[in-house]
Amino acid sequence: MKILSKRKRKKIRINYQGLALFNCKFILLLLMGSLISCLEIKEKNKEPQRPNILLLVADDLGYADLGCYGSDIQTPNIDNLAARGVRFSRFHTSPLCAPTRAMLLSGNDNHIAGMGIQSNQNAGFGYEGKLTDRIVTIPALLQTHGYHTYMAGKWHLGGDSLSIPFSKGFERSFVNIRGAGNHYDDQGLFEEVPITPYFEDGKPAAWTKGDYSTDFYTDKLIEYIDLNKKDKKPFFAFAAYTSPHWPLQVDEKYWEKYVGRYDDGYEKLKERRLESLKNAGMIPKDAVLPPNHEKVIPWDALSLEEKKKESRKMELYAGMVDNLDYNIGRIVQHLKDIGQFENTLIVFMSDNGAAAEDFYYHEYYGPFIRAHFNDDYETMGQPHSFISYGPGWAEAGSAPFRHYKGLTTEGGIIAPMIIAGPNVERKNDIHEGFLTLMDIAPTFYEVAQARYPEKFEGNKTYPLKGNSLIPFLSGETNEIHAPEYLFGLEHNNLAMIRKGDWKITNINKPFLEENFKLYNVSQDLAERHDLQESEPEKYKDLLEEWREFSNEVKVQIPPPPW
Known part of the structure; x- marks a missing residue:
C-alpha cells in the first residue's frame, strides 16, 4: 500500500474541502431559488385581504342624540369611531323600522324588497310584509363570496320559515322576529303576540329573564365572531339593537348621571340642540328650528308632576343611549383583542328619526299594555314599566329638522350615520352631501369584491338603487350622487x-x-x-x-x- 506524503494528503484534503464548500454553496443557491420561486407563486396566488364588515344599527335614535353630533349624552365610543372616519349630516332612511331594514339589507326600494307597509299585509307586489326574491340580501350575497355572516337583535322582516334570518343568508343569528320587545324578558307588548318570539339559527329560542337586550345582543355577536376567528375568513356582523326603542328600560347606573339635566323641558333642549349641532359643524350657522308638531304640549302647560315624569323619560332615554355606547365599546375592544379592529369596516347608524309614538294610552294597543305594564313614576325604567320618548323629546332629538319618525318630513328620515375603518381615508370628516341607506349595500359589495347578480338562486333581481361610498370615502371623489x-x-x-x-x-x-x-x-x-x-x-x-x-x-x- 502506497503511503502518500504529508504534502499530498494536505492537498487532497484541501480539494475535498473546496468541493464540499462548493456543494454547500450550490445547495444553498438551490434552496434560495426554490424559496424565492415559492414566494413568487404564493404572492401571485395570494388574494388581497378583504375587510370584515360590522354594521351597528340603533333603533329610533334621534339625529341630535350623539355626542359627536352635538348631544350632551355621553357617547365616547361612538365619538371615537367618528374621529377615525366620516360623520354624515344628511343621511336618509325610511320613516319606520321595517321599511328601513328592508332597504338597508337589499340596497333597494322598500316596495321592491317587499315592505311597502310596516305590518305583514300580504297584499300583492310590494306589500308582502317580508323580504322577497326580487332582491338579494347583503348576508346572502356575501356568504357566497366567502364571508361568515352573523346577526343579533331585531329582525322585523317576516316570521315564516323562508323569511327569517337563517333563510336569508345569516350563518348564525339570534333575533327578535317582531319589531319591539321588553328589554329584560320575553313579555310581549301586543295582544296578538303576548310572548315575544325569539329565534336562534332558525329555531325558537328562550330568553333568560333578567338579561338586558343590548348587553345580550352584544354578547351573542361576540360569541359568533369568535366561533371561526381562526379560519382567516372575513365576516359580516350585524348588530340590530333594540335600543333606545320603547319601552324605555335600563339599569339605574346608566341614567342616574343624567338626573336633573332636562328639568327645564323639551323646548329648551330643542333650542340647545340647535346651537350644539351648529358648534359641532353638523348644520349651517344660519339654521333655524321648525315649529313643534301639534301633538307637543307646551312645557309651561304641564303640571309639576307631569314635568317631573317627562324629565325622567329623557333621563331614561339618555341612559339607554349611554348603555348602547358602552356595548359598542365592548365590540370595538373585542375586535382589538383578537387583532381584527384595523381590518374591520364599521358602519354605525340609526334606522329612522326620533320616535314620538306612545302606545300606553293608545285606543287599540293600550288595554293590553296597561294590563301587563305600568307607567308609575316610582318604577320608570324597570322591567314592568312602559314609558316612551314622546313627541316633545322627539322634536328635540330631531332638531333642526321637521317632526319625527313615521313622517316623510326631514325629521322622520334623516338619521345619524358614521363610517370608519379600511378604505376610509377621510378622518374626523363631516359630509353634508345627500345619501341614503340604499348606498350601504353597494359599499359592502365593493369592499368584499362581490358582484351583484342579475339572477340569484333562479330568480331575476332588481338592480341596486344606490351608489358605493368607497370612491368618496377613499378621497377619489367629493360627491356620492349626481345632482x-x-x-x-x-x-x-x-x-x-x-x-x-x-x-x-x-x-x-x-x-x-x-x-x-x-x-x-x-x-x-x-x-x-x-x-x-x-x-x-x-x-x-x-x-x-x-x-x-x-x-x-x-x-x-x-x-x-x-
Whole structure:
C-alpha cells in the first residue's frame, strides 16, 4: 500500500474541502431559488385581504342624540369611531323600522324588497310584509363570496320559515322576529303576540329573564365572531339593537348621571340642540328650528308632576343611549383583542328619526299594555314599566329638522350615520352631501369584491338603487350622487320625492296628490316654506317624478271614499 506524503494528503484534503464548500454553496443557491420561486407563486396566488364588515344599527335614535353630533349624552365610543372616519349630516332612511331594514339589507326600494307597509299585509307586489326574491340580501350575497355572516337583535322582516334570518343568508343569528320587545324578558307588548318570539339559527329560542337586550345582543355577536376567528375568513356582523326603542328600560347606573339635566323641558333642549349641532359643524350657522308638531304640549302647560315624569323619560332615554355606547365599546375592544379592529369596516347608524309614538294610552294597543305594564313614576325604567320618548323629546332629538319618525318630513328620515375603518381615508370628516341607506349595500359589495347578480338562486333581481361610498370615502371623489339623482319614498301613503336640492313631501291623509308641498331643503332644513306657487315648474317636474316612481314600485293608494 502506497503511503502518500504529508504534502499530498494536505492537498487532497484541501480539494475535498473546496468541493464540499462548493456543494454547500450550490445547495444553498438551490434552496434560495426554490424559496424565492415559492414566494413568487404564493404572492401571485395570494388574494388581497378583504375587510370584515360590522354594521351597528340603533333603533329610533334621534339625529341630535350623539355626542359627536352635538348631544350632551355621553357617547365616547361612538365619538371615537367618528374621529377615525366620516360623520354624515344628511343621511336618509325610511320613516319606520321595517321599511328601513328592508332597504338597508337589499340596497333597494322598500316596495321592491317587499315592505311597502310596516305590518305583514300580504297584499300583492310590494306589500308582502317580508323580504322577497326580487332582491338579494347583503348576508346572502356575501356568504357566497366567502364571508361568515352573523346577526343579533331585531329582525322585523317576516316570521315564516323562508323569511327569517337563517333563510336569508345569516350563518348564525339570534333575533327578535317582531319589531319591539321588553328589554329584560320575553313579555310581549301586543295582544296578538303576548310572548315575544325569539329565534336562534332558525329555531325558537328562550330568553333568560333578567338579561338586558343590548348587553345580550352584544354578547351573542361576540360569541359568533369568535366561533371561526381562526379560519382567516372575513365576516359580516350585524348588530340590530333594540335600543333606545320603547319601552324605555335600563339599569339605574346608566341614567342616574343624567338626573336633573332636562328639568327645564323639551323646548329648551330643542333650542340647545340647535346651537350644539351648529358648534359641532353638523348644520349651517344660519339654521333655524321648525315649529313643534301639534301633538307637543307646551312645557309651561304641564303640571309639576307631569314635568317631573317627562324629565325622567329623557333621563331614561339618555341612559339607554349611554348603555348602547358602552356595548359598542365592548365590540370595538373585542375586535382589538383578537387583532381584527384595523381590518374591520364599521358602519354605525340609526334606522329612522326620533320616535314620538306612545302606545300606553293608545285606543287599540293600550288595554293590553296597561294590563301587563305600568307607567308609575316610582318604577320608570324597570322591567314592568312602559314609558316612551314622546313627541316633545322627539322634536328635540330631531332638531333642526321637521317632526319625527313615521313622517316623510326631514325629521322622520334623516338619521345619524358614521363610517370608519379600511378604505376610509377621510378622518374626523363631516359630509353634508345627500345619501341614503340604499348606498350601504353597494359599499359592502365593493369592499368584499362581490358582484351583484342579475339572477340569484333562479330568480331575476332588481338592480341596486344606490351608489358605493368607497370612491368618496377613499378621497377619489367629493360627491356620492349626481345632482339629478332621484330618491323616492312611500310608506303607508306618506310620500316624498327628492331631486337635487328640491323635495316634495306629502304627509296628509287620505292621500291626495295635490297635498304635496315643495321645499328647497338646501336653504330650508326645517321645511318651513312651501314654494309650489313661486316655483310652479319645479313643482310640476317633481310631481311627474312622483308618478313615474309610484308606478315603478306599484304604490297602492286606497280609492275614495275613504
